[in-house]
Amino acid sequence: MLNIEYVKNLQWENAEKNYFSCVVKYKEFLEELPAGINGIDPEKHIRAIWENALIGAYGEIADWVYVAPPPSPNYKQSQPVITGLQTL
């Protein structure tokens, strides 16, 4: 189990509110790490963050914000138009 120094920037990642993302600083790492958190993770430190977050230990969890997928390039329209005379 990793040792947690602090957790910040919590935000729900879905409307069901069973996942959230955050930034975690572990004692074992020099840098802050982005992390996804839920309550059924096999790692104890993730479940600990989940439980602590739900009781507000790291502050408020920001609401989920729907991010629309970027528009896909319309390659279908960019396909060349094939014309020709079929004489059978």
Added chain:
Amino acid sequence: MASSLNGTGITFSDSTTQSTAAVTGVTSLNGQTGAIVNTTFQAVGSIAFLANWSRSGYVSGATVNSANTGYITAFTGSWREIAYPFVRNGNVTVPGAATAQTNNATTVAVTGTWRVMGSATASMFDGCLTQTYAFAFLAVRVA
């Protein structure tokens, strides 16, 4: 007779065959020493080949920040662990692209922190010119 590797396992020079993982006795592997133990998929240290595969192009909210930090950072979408060879019979298969094929892939929730070791992006068209995108990542869980 030299040792050989075949579909049954490893056949040694004394004709014995090892077809399952050693339970005890192996204390080093590729320079790593210590007891070799089974691991839990998705636990720290797991390596997974993950892909989101969507005809709409992207799984909403799923972002991969590999260009900047090399970490998968948000997980709104469902990610699929590709559970069988990516190329089958010379044709690229489409894990999880259709509901009928979901039994071929395992949907996993990506939690913790995963380091992207390599990534690939591809798009293709079917016979109806419907475009399919694929984003696949080889990642190891680090925290």
